[in-house]
Amino acid sequence: MQSRIQASRPFRHHGGTGAMIAVALVNxxxxxxxxSIWRFWGRTKVRxxxxxxxxxxxxPVEYTGTGGELFKGFLVALVVIYLPLLGLYTWAQALVVSGDPLGTILLSVLYPLTVFLIAAGAYRARRYQLSRTLWRGIRGGQTGSAWGYALRSMAVWLLLPLTLGWVWPWGEMWLARYRLDNxxxxxxxxxxxAGVAGLYGRFAVAWLCIMAYVGLVSLLFVQTFLDSMQTGELDEAAAPMIPVMLLGAVIVMTLPWAWYRAGFYRAMAGGTTFEGARFSAQVTTWTLIRLSIGNGLISLFSLGVLRPWVALRIFRFACGVLAVDGVPDFAGIRQGWDKGPKTGEGMVSVLDGVGEF
Amino acid sequence: MLSDDRSGRFNDGKSAASRKVRLWSLADGVEIRGEDGFLIAVWKTADLVDDGELPGGKGLRMRCKAEPDARLTVEAAVFVRPVAKRGTFHWRIPAAMALGVAVLVGLYLALPNLARQIALVVPLETERGWGNQIAAGFERQMRACRTPEGNEALTRLVERLAAGLPPERRAVNLRVLDNAAVNAIALPGAEIIVFRGLLDQAGDPDELAGVLAHELTHVGERHPAANLIRGIGVGVLATMITGDASGMVASGAATVMAAAYTRDDEAAADRGALRLLKQAGIGSAGFATFFRRLEVLEGGKGLLPAWLSTHPETASRAAAIDAAADPRKLPPSLRDAEWRAVKSICGKAV
Structure with a gap:
């Protein structure tokens, strides 16, 4: 496919690590x-x-969002979403305490509702971010419905345990298609x-490896537990097993999973077109593992403070692997009429405090 | 301003096309012409905004306030006269932030009083509902102890002490639960729970009377309802500050802050207990003895320093009670038979 027209790599990231770390520390x-009120302006600086x-x-690409927009979005979500939800949770808890079955029913509605709102909030946050992303003075944007997206996410999450996880590649791609198409x-x-035809082989290998490992570890634990019941004391030899098992987890589970993820990203990018140009992503298992482990270690050892650095690594990675087959007809692309939401990301920033950088 | 005739790239902000352009300096601005010499735009110097260097350092970026979506990239140029810098310092951001911090600190300081005021307007029936719910929750986990003689004796003691409370607060419901904790708690809506462990540890009826007078003061001053409201308030405030709605930060903050706030309530309840005991004609020596007993149980020192634990240090509380003690010699608050009935209310022989 790449040989038909010359594929180019038009994306480049020029940001330095030092500047990003400095911003993270000042933030x-x-x-x-x-x-912590600064966090909205800090997030904006990082972006x-x-x-x-x-x-x-x-x-160059520009980000035109402001900290004030994020702050206002947060305040609105606090009053409109968080406080009513908190009231309902408190009420449900009080009912549960008094043994009223209505409390349990209410909670079983509130938990999925919260997950639903987080999914919808994440979709709206994406709309805000895209509407604040400019290139050559032209805005990005997102159509589609946040509620529709949240319903689709809920369907995937509901099917996940019912299918023992096998819905995941299809479900993940279904959601990715909805995001990209909009x-x-x-x-x-x-x-x-993008389809998932070539993905289920990789997923099957990852699924079997994870199942086999989880099964083996639980068997070992049961065995150790039974032994200690008989002798009345914990086997001293069991302690050094823990690091070995953790290392085993990295090798047996991470490798096949990264192999699947690499396949997923390639399929997703390869199935995406824009104005006659087709994307592709040269994601390999090994580079993906290096990226994730590095990011995990940075987040862990900086207690999340250096997450902007993690984001920078992801941006660099994406710019490095994305290629485009053909050049879109830029002259035919006009400015969109939709200027995007006036405030940003309230729902996610209030319901999911961890958020992005 | 630009030094001279330069080449660059122009985006008109209407389409994503990029045009190669030539730039000509004017006295009061810059003229943007196509490669064919056709005039595209004239940007006034006063409207020019410096957008910084192109990443990679291969040119300068400029915008024009009059055409906010249009972009200009000038190749290999230098500014000889400064144009307006983007991102000049705004006083509004630090001002907004200072205001936000002031509001949060103000809310935090006002919270105990606010909760107290809200508790005062909560209808008694609603409060009783809360108390019943919490008490019912306890009763599902622990056996409720009841004997006709024991309950009668306890009710009489409570009624005698409660006579010093406001009239609408006197109908107090007392439950004894079978649990080893040496504790008694007041719930919203005039509910008091006494754990069996406290009855086991109490050496004479006056010690129990002291503890009951303490809990009754909580009831009279509506502390439990105020605590409940304050706990929710702390959680909301913690969420507003940290943005973490998972409840982890909120519940942690509620626990720590509850400890800091309730110490005032406990001291007030100790003072109120002395007043109730005096009005009921019961000596306060037992109350002090009970705190000394607690101190021994705690092993001389509380596990937590005073500022963290919900109750002031027991030794200092006993000393405070002694200082205000009634010197008169008074009869015990319960007769021997009544006291035995109370001690064995959970079915254990004394």
Whole structure:
């Protein structure tokens, strides 16, 4: 496919690690000084740096969101979503305490409702971010319905245990297609027809490895437990087993899973087109493992403070692997009429405090 | 301003096309012409915004306030006269932030009083509902102890002490639960729970009377309802500050703050207990003795320092009670037979 027209790599990331770490540390200091209210402006600073480091066809990407928009979005979600939800949870808890069966029913409605709202909030957050992303002065955007997306996510999550996980590759791609099909640049949409035909082989290997490992470990634990019941004391030899088992987990589970993920990203990018140009991503298992382990270690040892660095690594990785077959007809792309939401990301920032960088 | 005739790239903000352009300096701005010499735009110097260097350092980026979506990239150029810098310092951000911090600190300081005021307007029936729910929850986990003689004796003691409370608060419901904890708690809506462990440890009826007077003061001053409201308030505030709605930060903060806030309530309840005991004609020596007993049980020192634990240090509380003690010699608050009935209310022989 790449040989038909020459595939190019138009994306490049120029951001330096040092500058990003400096921003992360300043944000930490200011967040402490302001009882964390700074976090909305801090997040915006990080995004400015992330976005503006990217060039596509030699022109830079811009992020035009502001901290004030995020702050207002947070306040609105606090009043409209969080406080009513908190009231309902408190009421349900009080009912459960008094032994009223209505409490349990109410909670069993509230938990999925919260997951639903987080999914919808994540979709709306994406709309905000895309509407604040400019290239050559033209805005990105997102169509589609946040509720529709949240319903689809819920369906996938519901089917996951029913199918023992086998719905995952299809479900994940289904959601990715919905996101990409609704992603716009100017007045034009991206188009994603990625399928999962080639993915189930990789998924089966990963699934079997994980199941076999979990089964083996639980068997070992039961055995050790039974032994200790007989002798009345814990077997001393069991302690050194723990690091061995952790290492085993990395090798037996991470490798096949990364193999599957690499396949997923390639399929997703390969199925995506924009104005006659087809994307591709040269993601390999090994580079993906290196990226994830590095990111995991950075987040862990900095207690999350250096997550902007993690984001930078992901941006660099994406710019490095994405290639485009053909050049879209940029002259035909006009500015979209939708300027995006006035405030940003309230629902996710209030319901899922961890969030992105 | 640009030094001279330069080449660059222009995006008009209407389409994503990129045009190669030539730039000509004017006295009060810059003229943007196509390669064919056709005039595209004139940007006034006053409207120019410096968008910084192109990543990779291969040119300068510029915008024009009059055409906010249009972009201009000038290759290999230098600014000879400064144009407006983007991102000038705004006082509004730190001002908004200071205001936000002030609001949060104010809410935090006002919270105990606010909770107390809200507790005062909660209808008694609602409060009783809360108390019943919590008490019912306890009763499902622990056996409720009841004997006709024991309950009669306890009711009489409670009624005698409660006579010093506001009239609408006097109808107090007392339950004894079979649990080893040496504790008694007041719930919203005039509910008091006494654990069997406290009855086991109490050496004479006056010790029990002291503890009951303490809990009755909580009831009279509506502390339990205020605590409940304050706990929710702390959780909401913690969420507003940290943005973590998972409840982890909120419940942690509620626990720590509850400890800090309730110490005032406990001291107030100790003072109120002395007043109730005096009005009921019961000596306060037993109350002090009970705290000394607790101190021995705790092993001389509380596990937590005073500022963290919900109750002030037991030794200092006993000393405070002694200082305010009634010197008169008074009869015991329960007769021997009544006291035996109370001690064996959970079916254990004394």
């Amino acid at each position: 930490l200091a200011l967040s402490i000084a302001t009882l 400015r740096l992330l976005w503006s480091g990217v060039t596509a066809w030699d022109d 992603t716009c640049f100017g007045d034009r949409r991206f188009c994603c027809d």
